[in-house]
Amino acid sequence: MILLSWNCQGLGNPTAVRVLADLIRTKRPRVVFLIETFVDRNRMEQVRVKTGYDNVFTVDAVGHRRGLAMLWSNSINLQVTAYCDNFIDTTLSLDVGAPVWRFTGYYGYPDKARRRESWQMLRNLAAQSTMPWVVMGDYNDLMHQTEKRGRAPHPPWCINGFCDAVADCGLQDLPFTGYQYTWVRSRGAVNMVEEKLDRILVSEDWNTMFDGAEACSLTCTYSDHMPLLLTPVATVNTMRQKRFLFDNMWLREDRCREVVAQSWERTVGRDVLVRIECCSRDV
Incomplete structure (x- = not known):
């Protein structure tokens, strides 16, 4: 079972769809969350057919801006429970009889003036359920000053506000392998900026349920964002005899x-x- 999240920066041309299809064919994710598709549900239905998925849920773009989509196969049980321009909230289970957990594809407001709205939105989502939870996407926020390279430092109030929101939601950052600066501007230029805008946040009970989970970033030159892959894996714990301890x-x-x-x-x-x-x- 693999989940993929990607700010694809538009699916309005055949090249973009081919890049996505190649990515899916190589990594074979069963759930795909796409951000900034810039297309409507009719175009996303064509993308679904092209990529071979059984289902698609679309939040239409507004003009040539925004747009979200969730693609998934019938091999998992996924139900969309809520959505808006900034997220698609779902519950899913990997197999019949397997535990049900919550997966949210998330897109934070890119404007600094709306950062507090993003943080409150995350808190509101957290209040909706106590299920084991994983949130993937483009947060447009940083948790540490070291998550940025180039130009001026990230505003401390933004870092503190985002970290407070994550803590209030009972979430923790799930590390991933690969290149850590998932977004780039002016690639190759002297004024290039790189930031870790995309990440995976998980609740403690989800982290316990999938204590062998693996995640990584992927190189993809089409978008200025890197895709993230998440593989939820539960390790098999062998029973060990307890040592005797004197009390x-x-x-x-x-x-x-x-x-x-x-x-x-x-x-x-x-x-x-x-x-x-x-x-x-x-x-």
């Missing part, structure tokens, strides 16, 4: 010394480790 509180029990003495006397002549194990069972 000092037992000394307050009247019969503790008696039980230890009887056990130790009963196992005279045996290996010391065997005697300790027998004593732990008696206690």
Whole structure:
């Protein structure tokens, strides 16, 4: 099971669709969240056919701006629960009988004047459900000053506000491998700027459920944003025998010394480790 999130910067020309189709054919994600499609649902239906998905949900672009889309296959159970110009909220399960969790494709306002609206929107989403949650997308925000290269530093109030919103939502940043600066402006020029605008946030219970999850960024020259891939993997924990640990509180029990003495006397002549194990069972 793989999820892909990408600010594709427009799907209005055949080249863009070919790039997306090649990306999907190579990585084979079962869910794809697209940002800034710049197209309507009719065009996204054509993209669905071209890429071979069974389902598509579209938030239409406004003129030649914005636009969101979610593509997914019938091999998973996905239900769209809410949407607007900035997000598509879903619940999904990977297989029949598998746990149900929440996946939100997210797009934060790019204008600094609307940053606080973005943070409040994230908080409002968090209040809607207590399900295990993963949020992927383009946040148009940074969590650290080191997540930017070039020009002036990122405004501290933006960093602090975004970090506070993430903490208020009970989310944590999921690390990914690959290049960390997912957005670039003026590539190759002396005034080039790079920022980590795209990321994956997860709740603690989702992180526990998929404690082997892997994520990475992908190189893609068509857009100024890099796609992100997420593979939710639950590690198989083998049962390990618990070690015996002595608790000092037992000394307050009247019969503790008696039980230890009887056990130790009963196992005279045996290996010391065997005697300790027998004593732990008696206690």
